[in-house]
Amino acid sequence: MNLILFFIRKLTETEMWKSVFRHGYTDTPRNRALQTISNVWLHLHPVKVPKHAVKITYTWCLGGLTFFIFLFLTVTGVLLMFYYVPDVNRAYADMIDLMYVVPLGRLLRTSHRWAGHAMVITVCFHMLRVFLTGSYKAPRQFNWVLGVLLLVLTFLLSFTGYLLPWDQLGYWAIMVGTNMGAATPVMGYQGPFADLLGVKINNDVRFALLGGTQIDAPSLLRAYVWHCIGIPIIAGALMILHFWRVRKDGGISGPL
Amino acid sequence: MKKKLFLLSSILLLVSSLLWVKDMLEPEWKQYQVEYYEQQRKAVEKKLQTTSDEKTVADLETKLAKLQKPKYEIKQILLKGDYGWAQQSNGQKTDRCMTCHIDEAKLTASHETVVKEFPFDIYGCTVCHGGSGRSLDEEHAHHGIFKHKRAMRQRLDHADDLFDMWNEFATLSLEEGAEWASYKNHTITGEKAIYMGSGKCMRCHTGLTAPHVERWKRVKFESFNVIKEAPDYIKGDEDYREKCYECHTTGYNKETGTYEEEGITCEACHGPGEVYAFFMDRGQATEGQKIAKITPAYNKCGGTEGCHRSRRHEMRVKFFRDSKKHDDYEWFKPKYKRIVTEALEEKKSGGDEEGYDPTAPKHRIRFVR
Amino acid sequence: MSNHAEAEVANNNKTEKVFSWPNLVAKEFIAAILCTVILLVYSYYVDAPLRELANPGEPENPAKAPWYFLGLQEILVYFDPWIAGVVVPSIIIVGLMAIPYIDVNPKGNGGYCFRERKFAITVFLFGFIFWYVLIIVGTYMRGPFWAFFWPWETWSFDFPTPPPLMSLPNWLGIFALLIYFGLGMLIPAVAFWKFAKQLGFIRYNITMSLLLLMMGVLVKIALRLMFNIKYILQTPWFNI
Numbered sequence: 001m002n003l004i005l006f007f008i009r010k011l012t013e014t015e016m017w018k019s020v021f022r023h024g025y026t027d028t029p030r031n032r033a034l035q036t037i038s039n040v041w042l043h044l045h046p047v048k049v050p051k052h053a054v055k056i057t058y059t060w061c062l063g064g065l066t067f068f069i070f071l072f073l074t075v076t077g078v079l080l081m082f083y084y085v086p087d088v089n090r091a092y093a094d095m096i097d098l099m100y101v102v103p104l105g106r107l108l109r110t111s112h113r114w115a116g117h118a119m120v121i122t123v124c125f126h127m128l129r130v131f132l133t134g135s136y137k138a139p140r141q142f143n144w145v146l147g148v149l150l151l152v153l154t155f156l157l158s159f160t161g162y163l164l165p166w167d168q169l170g171y172w173a174i175m176v177g178t179n180m181g182a183a184t185p186v187m188g189y190q191g192p193f194a195d196l197l198g199v200k201i202n203n204d205v206r207f208a209l210l211g212g213t214q215i216d217a218p219s220l221l222r223a224y225v226w227h228c229i230g231i232p233i234i235a236g237a238l239m240i241l242h243f244w245r246v247r248k249d250g251g252i253s254g255p256l
Numbered sequence: 257m258k259k260k261l262f263l264l265s266s267i268l269l270l271v272s273s274l275l276w277v278k279d280m281l282e283p284e285w286k287q288y289q290v291e292y293y294e295q296q297r298k299a300v301e302k303k304l305q306t307t308s309d310e311k312t313v314a315d316l317e318t319k320l321a322k323l324q325k326p327k328y329e330i331k332q333i334l335l336k337g338d339y340g341w342a343q344q345s346n347g348q349k350t351d352r353c354m355t356c357h358i359d360e361a362k363l364t365a366s367h368e369t370v371v372k373e374f375p376f377d378i379y380g381c382t383v384c385h386g387g388s389g390r391s392l393d394e395e396h397a398h399h400g401i402f403k404h405k406r407a408m409r410q411r412l413d414h415a416d417d418l419f420d421m422w423n424e425f426a427t428l429s430l431e432e433g434a435e436w437a438s439y440k441n442h443t444i445t446g447e448k449a450i451y452m453g454s455g456k457c458m459r460c461h462t463g464l465t466a467p468h469v470e471r472w473k474r475v476k477f478e479s480f481n482v483i484k485e486a487p488d489y490i491k492g493d494e495d496y497r498e499k500c501y502e503c504h505t506t507g508y509n510k511e512t513g514t515y516e517e518e519g520i521t522c523e524a525c526h527g528p529g530e531v532y533a534f535f536m537d538r539g540q541a542t543e544g545q546k547i548a549k550i551t552p553a554y555n556k557c558g559g560t561e562g563c564h565r566s567r568r569h570e571m572r573v574k575f576f577r578d579s580k581k582h583d584d585y586e587w588f589k590p591k592y593k594r595i596v597t598e599a600l601e602e603k604k605s606g607g608d609e610e611g612y613d614p615t616a617p618k619h620r621i622r623f624v625r
Numbered sequence: 626m627s628n629h630a631e632a633e634v635a636n637n638n639k640t641e642k643v644f645s646w647p648n649l650v651a652k653e654f655i656a657a658i659l660c661t662v663i664l665l666v667y668s669y670y671v672d673a674p675l676r677e678l679a680n681p682g683e684p685e686n687p688a689k690a691p692w693y694f695l696g697l698q699e700i701l702v703y704f705d706p707w708i709a710g711v712v713v714p715s716i717i718i719v720g721l722m723a724i725p726y727i728d729v730n731p732k733g734n735g736g737y738c739f740r741e742r743k744f745a746i747t748v749f750l751f752g753f754i755f756w757y758v759l760i761i762v763g764t765y766m767r768g769p770f771w772a773f774f775w776p777w778e779t780w781s782f783d784f785p786t787p788p789p790l791m792s793l794p795n796w797l798g799i800f801a802l803l804i805y806f807g808l809g810m811l812i813p814a815v816a817f818w819k820f821a822k823q824l825g826f827i828r829y830n831i832t833m834s835l836l837l838l839m840m841g842v843l844v845k846i847a848l849r850l851m852f853n854i855k856y857i858l859q860t861p862w863f864n865i
Contacts, residue, residue: 035646045649048642052735054649061656068657072664089340092678093347093390099675100352100392101330106672107276111664113673118664120693131724131749134733134742141725148721155693162691166346171679172688176698180710185863191707192863214681217341254735258651265658272665279669346678 044243046251053252058133062126066154067239069119076112077228083108084164086224088217091166116158123154135253143245146238153235160227163220174215174223182206284393286328288356293326330392331355333380337427351380351389353397370446379428383421384408384446405445409534412444415546418531421446440550441528449528451507454521456533461522472522480504480518487582488575499571503563686769695763696756700842702771703849705864713842720835724749727828727835744820752839790855798858798865805844809837 011017012024023034033047052058083102084094098105127147130136136144163174182188182204186196189204201213211218246252300320307313335349354376357363364371370384382389385408387401402408411417421444422436429438443449454477461469483489483504489497498513506524507516516523523529526548535544576582643649676685690698700709732741739746766773768780772787793801810833814821821829848854856864 029644032644032646036644036650042646042650045645047645049645049649051641051643054643054652056652058736061653064653065656065660068660072661088346090347093339095675096388096390096396097347099396099672100390103280104276106279107665107668110668110671110673114668114671115664117692118660127721128749128753132737132746133735134738135735136725137728137731137734138725144725145722148718151721152718158693159691165675166341166679168676168679168683168685169674171681172685173690175684176688176690177694180697180701180706183706184711185707188707188711191711215679258647258655261655262651262658265655265662268662269658269665272662272669275669276665341679344678344680 044247046247049252050254052254059252060125060129062122062129066119066122066126067243069115069122070235070239073112073115073119074232076108076115080108080112081228086164086220088166088220091164091220095165095167116161120154120158123151127151130253133253140245140249140253143242143249146242146245150235150238150242153231153238157227157231157235160223160231163215163223164227166220171215174219178206178209178215181209285330285355289326289328289358292358293323297323331358333377335380335428336378336430337424347390349380349389351382352392353381353385353387353389355392356394357381369448374425374446378430379425383424383428384444386411408445412531412534415531415535415543418444418547419550437550443530449530451516451523452529452533453517454506454519454523457522457529460536472520476520476524479520486572487579488572491575496571503568687767687771689763689767692760692764696759699759699763699767700846703842703846707863708865716835716838720839723831723835727824727832729824729828748836748839755839755843788853790849790853792856792859792864793854795859798856801857802865805841806834806837809833809840 012021022038023031025031036042036045036047080098083098083105085091095109098109100106102108130144130147136147159174159177163170179190182190182201184205185191186193187199187205188194189199189201189206194200194204201207207213209219209222210216211222297320300316300323304313304316304320307316330352331354332350332352333354335351337349339345339348354360354363360376363376367376374383380389381387385402388397388399391397391399402411419436422439422442425439425442426434426436441449458469458473463469483500489500492500494513501508501513501515502510504520505515505518506521507528509515526532532544532547535541535547689695697709697714700713703709704713728742728745730742730745732738765776768774768784769782770784772784774780774784792798810830813833814829824832845854845857848857858865
């Protein structure tokens with residue numbers, strides 16, 4: 001036992017070890033603070049948080065879980081991108097191959113799908129939690145606005161992903177969704193005041209969403225690009241803002 | 257408390273990860289392959305005990321060594337043909353059925369009637385059996401499947417179901433320029449369609465399209481009875497006669513040398529009537545019509561395949577030349593023509609038509625002008 | 626709410642702080658692990674849905690949007706698409722964003738507390754539940770042709786023809802709208818004068834119009850279900 005401890009001490013005293021780990025692990029206040037500060041991932045947190053905030057029944061961890069699921073979706077999503085091609089002539093076959101032939105492909109696809117739904121749920125309940133604890137009140141008003149935008153983006157992320165399997169479920173769900181877009185006042189060809197701008201089926205919002213007058217190859221590509229690149233980047237940028245503002249607007253909400 | 261919770265959740269994470277590792281290492285299809293190789297191994301071992309011949313023992317031993325370390329893997333047939341959303345398909349056509357249905361000997365045995373013409377590795381399984389060949393779990397793969405012939409026949413609701421299948425055969429075929437027409441003789445089970453016999457046709461078609469039916473009934477239907485009386489046919493052995501069968505019977509099978517019906521009856525030109533009769537029996541006359549419209553293979557009459565080619569009867573020359581009893585030229589002047597000439601001559605000389613030929617052959621042919 | 630007292634206690638010693646490491650981080654870590662476990666296990670037992678290849682020639686019946694939009698699709702029964710699909714979600718989003726700016730009540734920050742912000746919590750919870758009730762109806766109780774079925778009924782194409790719909794004459798429609806919005810704005814202002822004054826003129830108007838719009842959706846649903854009213858107002862350009 002002593003020998004092991006000796007070797008551990010020797011190892012932690014080497015120059016290489018010290019270049020990687022800047023502080024010891026002994027439980028001292030200094031090390032606890034350093035653990036947060038010197039870690040790029042953990043320094044999202046302040047060194048100290050109010051005691052009431054760490055109670056699980058206060059936040060239910062919903063914001064954190066939403067972010068975690070977002071990361072989970074990013075990882076599984078990137079892996080799925082290795083196998084999936086947004087081509088109307090093979091997308092569906094790629095899905096079946098993912099389910100049965102790709103090692104752990106079923107895990108990737110299924111957990112990505114359910115995690116997407118889970119994120120919608122956690123984001124909604126995060127909003128409910130924030131409302132019920134009055135955490136949107138001054139000075140955090142703007143962060144609530146950012147949160148609402150992130151909620152919308154979460155819906156859109158999930159919605160664009162819905163088309164990608166290119167099955168009947170996604171196809172007709174997107175049909176329903178985009179047909180509603182066609183009814184946008186002024187900007188949709190079926191909406192009121194469409195003639196005001198001379199909006200037709202081939203130049204309205206729905207056309208812009210689908211890349212055509214019906215759901216076809218361009219729509220699949222658009223859904224793919226928005227789902228994998230466009231919206232994640234926007235949502236990522238807003239998330240950075242959201243987390244930054246949590247810190248800058250006085251940390252986690254608490255009684256004033 | 258927190259530490260225990262952490263430990264517990266870590267264990268749960270480990271367990272759930274192992275669940276997936278197990279799923280990856282032991283997929284559903286593997287159990288079928290395990291079972292199969294196990295069976296094979298046992299069979300070889302049994303054989304090994306009973307044989308003493310050195311060479312076979314060595315062969316069996318190498319076989320056994322292979323079977324003791326079987327490679328479990330997904331097996332698939334990549335099929336020919338276009339794929340694309342426009343054709344309502346996605347990805348190169350692939351049948352993975354034999355990943356579970358791995359016993360090829362058993363499959364060949366149970367597909368005796370079709371496997372020769374539609375080898376598994378070219379035509380796959382789903383063309384006849386339906387289902388999803390890409391999928392590897394039973395529920396998905398067997399979705400919309402036609403397990404046996406009965407189910408396949410039940411699938412036949414419209415003539416187009418059959419036409420679609422012929423089209424798919426033509427697509428899958430390795431032959432250049434294969435057309436759906438080449439598969440016209442196949443029914444929905446992929447087997448050769450059955451010849452129903454002219455009796456079946458006549459049940460409805462006597463009286464219908466009368467001139468056509470009556471004429472053929474009198475002349476070509478009897479053609480086999482004519483050749484039965486030909487001296488060279490009577491003398492000839494089965495090899496010789498097969499040449500006659502080729503044209504003078506219905507549904508002649510070159511390989512077995514058998515025919516379905518004597519004489520050139522309905523199905524000789526109109527093709528085997530199984531599917532047609534199926535639709536007509538069910539009262540789906542319009543579907544039957546569709547079949548009737550496409551089945552007559554009129555190239556049967558001439559061309560390079562048909563009967564009406566020049567010098568088909570030259571094989572008979574030798575017999576008549578050698579025979580002292582017969583006219584040298586009878587081989588191209590069939591007997592009934594002689595009868596007709598005789599009859600006409602008799603008529604000229606004022607003979608009575610009723611009793612015109614007491615020595616007339618047993619067949620009932622009358623030349624109709 | 627029982628947490629109200631706790632919030633007050635917390636108020637007293639708000640300066641009390643603990644280290645993030647390990648107090649917060651450990652909990653986050655456990656939550657993340659458990660979340661992963663749930664996802665892994667759930668995915669193992671329940672496959673993600675995958676139907677037949679997309680076929681434009683064979684519409685799904687019913688064709689349903691993803692579940693989180695089924696609330697909107699459900700409203701489609703009662704409103705024209707431009708309202709249900711565009712105006713309603715836009716107002717919801719804008720209304721949600723407006724919340725921090727129209728709720729000037731400083732109390733109840735940092736704890737679950739109903740007593741000090743009854744109005745805000747009631748309205749928000751109502752909207753939240755309303756949204757999910759619509760989703761549940763849309764998900765589980767709508768069958769072919771969007772006909773209503775109880776969850777225990779099997780879907781069939783053989784459902785009774787819905788009764789014919791009628792629209793209010795325009796004069797009555799305008800009158801009803803004026804009464805609804807006019808009285809809706811005035812009565813609370815008189816009845817809860819203190820509350821209105823606290824909000825101020827602009828905030829009061831925004832708050833009340835958002836509230837009235839939300840209740841309006843409910844009123845229209847009630848009108849349709851009880852009196853088979855199709856439109857309240859018809860114009861050459863749009864109908865409400």
